[in-house]
Amino acid sequence: MEALEPAVNGAKATLNTDKKTTKEKEKAKRHLPALPSAVSAADMNNVEYSGLADRTAVEWSSLKNYEMFSLSPDGSFPMMKVSRSKAVRLADREVMMVGSGRCFRVSLSNHPNKTSPS
Known part of the structure; x- marks a missing residue:
């Protein structure tokens, strides 16, 4: 009896042994710089920002990711939408x-109201 080689549609199947495994094909790591940090709180300034809160509530789904909002019309306790189903309390x-749900958009101004060196 003859030993038959595995065949697919009449073609011989070949083993491909020269391919690397997934562990060997790791992507090159990106070297990104670290965030600069202040040495201590004494090196920082006190800053107060002004903001505007919408008077009309909007639907949660209408907010874009990383947009600030509040659950109260006065803008207190600001939060940020970080994904379709998650928010982060900034406090x-x-x-x-x-x-x-419904919430009130909060917009910060581009420039701080008051800065005071520590």
Whole structure:
């Protein structure tokens, strides 16, 4: 009896042994610079920003990612939408799961109101 070689549609199957495994094909790591940091809080300035809060509530789904909002019309306790279903409270950086709802957009001005050197 003859030993038959595996065939697919009449063609001989060949083993491809020269391909690298996925571990060997790792992507080159990107070397990105680190964020600069202040040495201490004494090297920082106190800054106060002014902002505007919408008077009309908007739907959660209409906010873009990384847009600030508040649950109250006076703009207190600002939060930031970080994905379709998550928001972050800016006061304590706690992540909240969100499905739907209405909120008030908050816009910060481009320039701080007051800066005072420490």
